[in-house]
Amino acid sequence: MLNYIWLSLIVIGILVAVLSDWWDISTNKYQNGEISTVSIRLSNNPTIPLDKSKKYPCTLIYSEELGIIQNAELLVGNEHSGVLHISVDENTPPLWREIFKAQKNNNYLLAHVKWESISGLKFPATMTFDPVKFVKLNKVTNEGIIKYAKIAVELAIGLIGIMALWLGIMKIAEQSGLVAKLAGMLKPITTRLFPDVPADHPAMGAMIMNISANMLGLANAATPLGLKAMEELNKLNKKIGTATDAMCTFLVINTSNVQLIPATVIAIRAASGSVNPTEILGLVIVATAISTVVGVITVKLMARLRIFKRQLS
């Protein structure tokens, strides 16, 4: 199942990117190669011919009616052409902004300009933007693939410290018999949820603590305790590499977990001026309670299906 989801995320993601890039190219969204007539007004009186090594501050006048007038810098290439570094500000037209983002020069929008002759401060010229292609595919590469591969490792490394802390604390709780005691207390519920896990097994204690931490919204404690529970459950696993029924049930309880305090949501609502930021609390509890119950029933019923049973033997 995870195979198919993985496959479809990647295939759909890339195909959509290719299609939308193809659409952009065929409609020439980014005006690649389109020539427009503009005026350039230099800020200071130039010495003619213009110096090739200097940057000339200037104003680009694209359309006075539309108010598209931008500050820029002119880099002179030869007598009749050069490159314009246009600074992007709040008056920049939306399409130009998109071209600017796609060009990936962090500071300016790049355009090529040609002119016949420069006689004074202001002179007419023709302008073409630096061509932009494959915007989405570029985004897939840089923001999808490379960035997320990095985030994945940062997340995992970030987990090590808090993981070590809770695994250490759990070890103390285990050796002092606290985990077994806790598991004993909740035996009537847990033995029904996880019939193939012995009631006094350390996995029970870890699962109970993980679920409690989740309910209180303590993500920092919940994940290490959950991973500890998985490790203990795996000790009962007869087929390494394949999930047991107990693991599946535990996972579903975890992903549909009952939330008593969705702290982040309340904080955002309060910050954006809600009259009653906590009014959604009751609904969240009811919604998660129902989804947990449905999830547990589903996972239990599915465990009886032959396709899933077969994988265990």
Added chain:
Amino acid sequence: MLTMELLINIISTLSIIAIPALIFFIVIYGTIKKVKIYEAFVEGAKEGFNVGVRIIPYLVAMLVAIGIFRAGGAMEILAFVLSPITNLIGMPAEALPMAMMRPLSGSGALGVMSEIINTHGADSLIGRMVSVMMGSGETTFYVLAIYFGSVSIQKTRQAVPAGIIADIVGILMSVWLVNLIFG
């Protein structure tokens, strides 16, 4: 609504004191039971590094696939395709990206939620709806990747379909409840 406020107070206080109180209690209890607490802690904590490293390949696989899906713009297309169905159940079209983002990426979903609340207001119907979705959902695929990854499990059996069904039920309940109470 005095009792509601009291309840919220109790729960939020509990979530602040829970971790220090738990550590305090476990350490004291261990000492009473004559456990060598420092040695036990270090012995347990040693595993932390291994677990962190063990989940890396699973996390990379999952997050990169999600990253490709998001960056390519597939979410917007899918929202457009599915909008006739969501209209039927009373879910506004703008809320659909939220429903799809929630199981994939926590930060992504938070971004979608903030954007909707900023445009429509926190106390609008859709603002409330995405709030409930955010609170009642979980980053299912992240949890699946690290939990199964930590014990090197590739065959996940019924966990994925049941998890997705639970997610869908959570979303449908959020839509239905918000429409029922605030609609």
